[in-house]
Amino acid sequence: MxxxxxxxxxxxxxxxxxxxxxxxxxxxxxxxxxxxxxxxxxxxxxxxxxxxxxxxxxxLTPWQRVQLSRHPDRPYTMKYIEKMTTGFVELHGDRNVRDDKAMLGGFAQIDGHTVMIVGQQKGINTKMRQQRNFGMANPEGYRKALRLMKLAEKFNKPVITLIDTPGAFPGQEAEERGQGEAIARNIYEMIRLKVPVICVIIGEGASGGALGIGVGDRVLMMENTWYTVISPENCSAILWRSWEKKEVAAQQLRLTSTDMKGFGLVDEIVPEPSGGAHWNYTEAAAYLKDSIVKALNELKNISPEDRVNQRIEKFGRMGFWNE
Known part of the structure; x- marks a missing residue:
């Protein structure tokens, strides 16, 4: 062995x-x-x-970066919280339906800043992955995230979101409880938050599941992650009726951190240890912590009104169109 x-x-x-x-x-x-x-x-x-x-x-090819973002040894939200912060106090429930284990959050200290950290958690073994629903949140998960972000706003504390999901849960019960409305409400409310908001794609950033906690003053993306409207497999299934073209789909979707930075959809690419974040959790967390602290220090000197206006302008500029 x-x-x-x-x-x-x-x-x-x-x-x-x-x-x-x-x-x-x-x-x-x-x-x-x-x-x-x-x-x-x-x-x-x-x-x-x-x-x-x-x-x-x-x-690395785009498909290989997708594979790295899903590596079973890759650090998830809780690992980054453990390595980057102190005094983490997890808060539970959406005060309506239940506590969604796929979405977690709470107050913590990072380099002297008290922040609210919210993120998706996939689980580190089979039992925990089932409990965490593989990082796919239900509507109550997004409502829980919003509750925590509004709580942070009440106490004037910055919000940090860590995005790592294959998408919002697509089950019938999720749709019945208003999955689309929950995600849309989060996008609407996040763009109006008066406190600094920093979003980080730490793994998979798929579809509305990522957008539900993805609106912020700074959007960071770790080096070996992806961010797009649909996974390469599902894109391949729709266009070619088979998963066999997933590598082609990954290439055509332009989903890597370099692509996203080029499109202006993310503000910064956070480097990872050689070979990927799964080789050295401490080093990966140190890189991410440096970027987050830098962003916090930049944003704290901006007035709430200017921050909101800049955020609206930032997201309003995204995309390509002709008139």
Missing amino acids: PQYPNRQFLDFEQPIRELYEQIDQTKKMAEKNTKIDYSSNIQQLEDLIVEKRKEITAN
């Missing part, structure tokens, strides 16, 4: 897995032959892993 049995590898990460297996074999040889020093061999292999991670990251 490899030395790293808990780490999962995507298809294009297999060269890295092979290097880990070589390290494991070298360590076993060192245990059998204690008179021979294998430390230099192990160090060379570890250096090769670092180089291979850089090489892979530098040549």
Whole structure:
């Protein structure tokens, strides 16, 4: 067995897995032959892993970035909260239907700032993924998010949203309880919030599920994430009646962080550790924290009225059209 049995590898990460297996074999040889020093061999292999991670990251296709955004070892909202903040106090419920586990939030401290953090959480194992509904919130999840954002506004505290969802839950019961209205209400209310709002795509940013907590003064996007109206698989299913064209769809959707920055839909691309955020949670959180704190310091000097007007103008400029 490899030395790293808990780490999962995507298809294009297999060269890295092979290097880990070589390290494991070298360590076993060192245990059998204690008179021979294998430390230099192990160090060379570890250096090769670092180089291979850089090489892979530098040549990713859009579909591979989609795969990285869904990597099972990738940090989710709770991991970023744990690594970036202190004193997190989770708040529950929408005061109407129930507490949606796919959407979480609460007050926390980040670099001296008291903030309200709201984000989607997918779950770190099978049982928790089912409990969290794979990060797909119901209407009560979006109403819970709005309740927390309005609470932050009441106490004049900035709002940070962490977006990571394959979409809002598409079930019949969600539609019956007003999924579309809940998302539309959030967009309407978020653009009018008087406190600073910073939105970050930390994984998947799909459709209205992302937009429901995606309106802010600053929209940041981590390097290996995607943000678009539909997933590549569903796009492929609609256009070609098959998932087989998902890689083509990912290319045509222009969904990567570089594309979004070029379109002016996001303000900043947050770098990730070589190979992706799943290789080093602490480093990934440090990059994100730096960007968030920088944005907070910029926004706190702007008056609430100017902030709202700038936000309206910012989103009003988005898109391409002819008259």
